[in-house]
Amino acid sequence: MDWSSWIPTILAGTWDTLYMVLVSTLFTVLFGLPLGILLTVTDKDGLAPADAFNSVLGAIVNAARSLPFIILLVLVIPFTRLVVGTTIGSTAAIVPLVLAATPFFARVAESSLREVDHGLVEAAQSMGCTDWQIIYKVLIPESLSSLILGVALTIISLIGYSAMAGAIGGGGLGDLAIRYGYQRYETEIMAATVVILILLVQGVQYAGNTLARRISKK
Amino acid sequence: MIEVIDLKKNYSLKDQIITALDGVTLTVEAGEIFGVVGLSGAGKSTLIRCINMLEKPTSGTIVVNGQEVTSLPPAELRKARQRIGMIFQHFNLLSSRTVAQNIAFPLEIVNYPKEKRKDRIAELLSLVGLMEKANAYPSQLSGGQKQRVGIARALASEPEVLLSDEATSALDPQTTTSILELLRDLNRRLGLTILLITHEMNVIRQICDRVAVLQDGRIIEQGTIDELITRPDSLISRALLPQFEKQTISSEATSVTITFMGEAADQPVLASLVRNYDIDVNIIAGNLQKIGKNRVGKLQVEISGKQVNAALLHLMNLGLRVEKN
């Protein structure tokens, strides 16, 4: 087999995967972190308890999380068309990826934020902080290291999801693996994509761990 | 400086109501160190947390710095809290910030002028004796050092009042003493009013001017240390002074317990007694200690001879407390 002709294909696939995963991660954190904060803050032991709101939000998040990704992919097609104007390609795949990862990251962020010692919140309150100041001066900085591990975990999930999304027209390594590896029996291509996916996951985990350790002063 | 009037606090837990505070009334004067002591579960933390409204009272009124905190709208309550410092048993320092950054925290909250922050932080660090630790993280400090940071942080916005919730309960005895000395020093130098709660009698002994004993959400005793010490039936005197067990060496002699306070504790009272009266004194047990500003001694003695009653009368006239055993 002539690898040199495959390399551009594999590189393009890798690039598509990275693009999907990175952009999705960006939006996932952008939507998921506020959602996680909202879940934490409105909890009955939180800064601004709002029982009914918290239960409804929690139920929505759980429902979204229990939906199998492959079903979500199909369900959101009309929505995707509305948002990005098309339903195929890497950019279109970002919509279901963000929708799937956001509730996941919201829960992960919530559990990180909850780990912050309540005494710190009380100390901040005793100094006259607003709830908002407590969120960005206490909760987020104090859970940053744990949040970063959560982001790494989310990126890893997104790498997995993106391979699935790729299979139904999103491009990327998943797409390559299916089209060449599965449908055309090009086992080497399949193996190459799997190796790259493994390296990506390992790399993300390693980077996450290192960064989290750097940040933590505990 | 702090006035608490008929404070009540109930917690409802599922189907039952827990009364944590059941009508507490007390006044903390400006510039004094007021201690609230009581067993675990007595309601001490609830009381001190009501003072800055970390806990919302069920009923009652609390006035701090002339402001009725119990009826303040949220924004003004936050302003009021900036004038009430608080320190905690577990220090509650931000682990992600250095010592200097922790102290900067309240300055950020009160919008202290940026260009003056550095100087203010240096000033506070020197106040608590931690200049060389400015860039350390809390995890690199000992318990006593962490509490010093907590104190510096609490004082950063120049509060009139400091609330201390078991601030030395997680510290060893030596460190406790050094922290209490620091608080005493700050009280004198800055005129800082301190309300502290503790379950340790030692804390009361070392720094409090006045004390209240809390039991089951009620104050059962209150007064200056000096006056409570001289009352033999007070809980404080029983807790702070040693309780000698009753023992008789000679059945003919009169066994008495003498409590010395203030000047009398520094005088050779017994020696002059034996010189001036026709008696013999046999010391059975004794103790001399410092309580607050005063030295307080307690002696169990047996007195025999012809002039026992006259000698005892003499002691009482000197202002000593004499109890027959």
Ligand SMILES: Nc1ncnc2c1ncn2[C@@H]1O[C@H](COP(=O)(O)OP(=O)(O)O)[C@@H](O)[C@H]1O
């Ligand atoms: N948040 C709470 N919810 C329910 N009960 C509480 C709460 N905080 C304190 N209590 C109860 O109130 C009483 C007084 O508690 P606390 O003020 O912490 O006492 P202390 O500080 O003297 O040990 C205890 O019976 C305790 O169980």
Ligand SMILES: [Mg+2]
């Ligand atoms: Mg307590």
